[in-house]
Amino acid sequence: xxxxxxxxxxxxxxxxxxxxxxxxxxxxxxxxxxxxxxxxxxxxxxxxxxxxxxxxxxxxxxxxxxxxxxxxxxxxxxxxxxxxxxxxxxxxxxxxxxxxxxxxxxxxxxxxxxxxxxxxxxxxxxxxxxxxxxxxxxxxxxxxxxxxxxxxxxxxxxxxxxxxxxxxxxxxxxxxxxxxxxxxxxxxxxxxxxxxxxxxxxxxxxxxxxxxxxxx
Amino acid sequence: xxxxxxxxxxxxxxxxxxxxxxxxxxxxxxxxxxxxxxxxxxxxxxxxxxxxxxxxxxxxxxxxxxxxxxxxxxxxxxxxxxxxxxxxxxxxxxxxxxxxxxxxxxxxxxxxxxxxxxxxxxxxxxxxxxxxxxxxxxxxxxxxxxxxxxxxxxxxxxxxxxxxxxxxxxxxxxxxxxxxxxxxxxxxxxxxxxxxxxxxxxxxxxxxxxxxxxxxxxxxxxxxxxxxxxxxxxxxxxxxxxxxxxxxxxxxxxxxxxxxxxxxxxxxxxxxxxxxxxxxxxxxxxxxxxxxxxxxxxxxxxxxx
Numbered sequence: 039x040x041x042x043x044x045x046x047x048x049x050x051x052x053x054x055x056x057x058x059x060x061x062x063x064x065x066x067x068x069x070x071x072x073x074x075x076x077x078x079x080x081x082x083x084x085x086x087x088x089x090x091x092x093x094x095x096x097x098x099x100x101x102x103x104x105x106x107x108x109x110x111x112x113x114x115x116x117x118x119x120x121x122x123x124x125x126x127x128x129x130x131x132x133x134x135x136x137x138x139x140x141x142x143x144x145x146x147x148x149x150x151x152x153x154x155x156x157x158x159x160x161x162x163x164x165x166x167x168x169x170x171x172x173x174x175x176x177x178x179x180x181x182x183x184x185x186x187x188x189x190x191x192x193x194x195x196x197x198x199x200x201x202x203x204x205x206x207x208x209x210x211x212x213x214x215x216x217x218x219x220x221x222x223x224x225x226x227x228x229x230x231x232x233x234x235x236x237x238x239x240x241x242x243x244x245x246x247x248x249x250x251x252x253x254x
Numbered sequence: 255x256x257x258x259x260x261x262x263x264x265x266x267x268x269x270x271x272x273x274x275x276x277x278x279x280x281x282x283x284x285x286x287x288x289x290x291x292x293x294x295x296x297x298x299x300x301x302x303x304x305x306x307x308x309x310x311x312x313x314x315x316x317x318x319x320x321x322x323x324x325x326x327x328x329x330x331x332x333x334x335x336x337x338x339x340x341x342x343x344x345x346x347x348x349x350x351x352x353x354x355x356x357x358x359x360x361x362x363x364x365x366x367x368x369x370x371x372x373x374x375x376x377x378x379x380x381x382x383x384x385x386x387x388x389x390x391x392x393x394x395x396x397x398x399x400x401x402x403x404x405x406x407x408x409x410x411x412x413x414x415x416x417x418x419x420x421x422x423x424x425x426x427x428x429x430x431x432x433x434x435x436x437x438x439x440x441x442x443x444x445x446x447x448x449x450x451x452x453x454x455x456x457x458x459x460x461x462x463x464x465x466x467x468x469x470x471x472x473x474x475x476x477x478x479x480x481x482x483x484x485x486x487x488x489x490x491x492x493x494x495x496x497x498x499x500x501x502x503x504x505x506x507x508x509x510x511x512x513x514x515x516x517x518x519x520x521x522x523x524x525x526x527x528x529x530x531x532x533x534x535x536x537x538x539x540x541x542x543x544x545x546x547x548x549x550x551x552x553x554x555x556x557x558x559x
Contacts, residue, residue, distance in 0.1 A: 114466065121465070144465060
């Protein structure tokens with residue numbers, strides 16, 4: 039499903055975020071990327087939806103070599119990937135419902151179908167009754183769940199989460215991970231970056247450990 | 255269908271954004287309105303003036319000075335020839351002697367004239383062109399008359415008309431230039447407004463691109479914002495120019511009355527108004543498009559985060 043082949047990423051200024059990484063995530067897998075902050079976890083995730091382009095090597099998603107993808111095709115790649123961020127990345131001036139509906143609006147879904155899917159996604163994360171709320175009035179855990187609802191509402195085959203539990207207490211982190219497990223059970227491929235080793239170890243999924251831009 | 259609904263929702267969304275920052279947006283549209291109204295008022299006034307010189311009823315008569323060598327029968331034959339020309343309603347032949355007598359009577363200089371050995375006056379044919387002729391057609395007719403054998407010179411009593419035409423031409427050039435400058439101003443004002451709008455909504459744009467919004471999708475609300483600015487600014491310009499024209503119409507018409515002219519200033523009605531609004535929309539869309547193409551591409555979720 040996702041293949042990294044000798045991938046290196048050097049930022050302008052000579053900072054090497056990744057130094058020749060190769061690994062593969064098969065369809066329906068749930069993989070954790072671990073390592074200390076600055077080890078290149080975020081960069082690795084960002085290469086998959088082409089938020090960055092690698093300096094060297096190739097990333098292959100769904101049998102498509104991303105280096106062959108033109109700028110015009112990038113939006114369609116991103117629509118097949120749900121992304122979850124530590125800082126949620128919600129639109130503060132729109133309701134929870136509108137935030138979650140955004141990917142469907144972008145993809146041009148019809149109004150009724152949008153409503154149905156948004157409600158289903160919000161129900162899944164347990165926030166159905168907050169659909170009219172302002173994101174700012176929600177707690178950190180709730181905001182993260184809105185972010186997750188937005189990532190899954192268009193039912194993408196791949197979910198990427200960058201430190202999804204970074205700001206959450208252990209109980210809430212556990213809750214978020216349970217949600218991810220549920221998605222994984224219906225066939226979604228997940229890659230989750232986390233530095234919470236204890237939690238990751240307890241869950242017992244496959245781990246890719248990064249130190250200083252290389253696989254350990 | 256999906257394309258259509260996406261456009262409708264982008265248009266409505268942009269209107270919502272407009273209303274959200276109503277005060278500052280109204281100030282921008284007022285600037286657009288004034289910038290469009292100024293040339294519009296001048297153009298309308300000039301259109302009105304140009305109309306006077308077109309349907310001016312006091313068509314000038316052309317005075318044809320005949321060569322002295324022409325005998326009286328030849329002069330009469332020439333008059334008949336002129337009467338038959340298209341564009342001439344009639345003519346009067348004033349013989350050299352008659353001209354001298356009339357001059358002597360009017361000026362009281364008969365004695366002085368008698369001192370001269372020869373009659374200094376040539377024979378003159380006063381020809382009246384058809385009143386519906388346009389200024390350029392009159393000029394053409396004059397050339398035609400001047401080319402007739404036996405005609406030495408043609409003078410058209412139309413200096414007043416020529417002055418008016420020259421003033422109108424001068425003013426319309428100036429208006430054209432000022433209009434062009436103000437049009438550029440509108441493009442820049444809208445461009446800058448949209449640019450600020452883009453900066454304010456940077457994170458929103460990033461998120462849109464992050465979750466698969468195409469360039470067209472991200473661009474659309476800003477282009478529609480430009481559209482609304484142009485539409486509202488254009489309507490404002492229409493109203494402003496109608497007010498100004500109405501206010502100055504009465505004294506302008508009184509002035510025209512003093513010149514025995516049936517001239518009446520008329521305001522921007524439907525066709526003119528729609529032209530003003532369409533111009534506003536077009537210029538604003540241009541401004542928005544420039545801002546969008548320059549700034550939107552640069553905002554990428556990958557950079558700087």
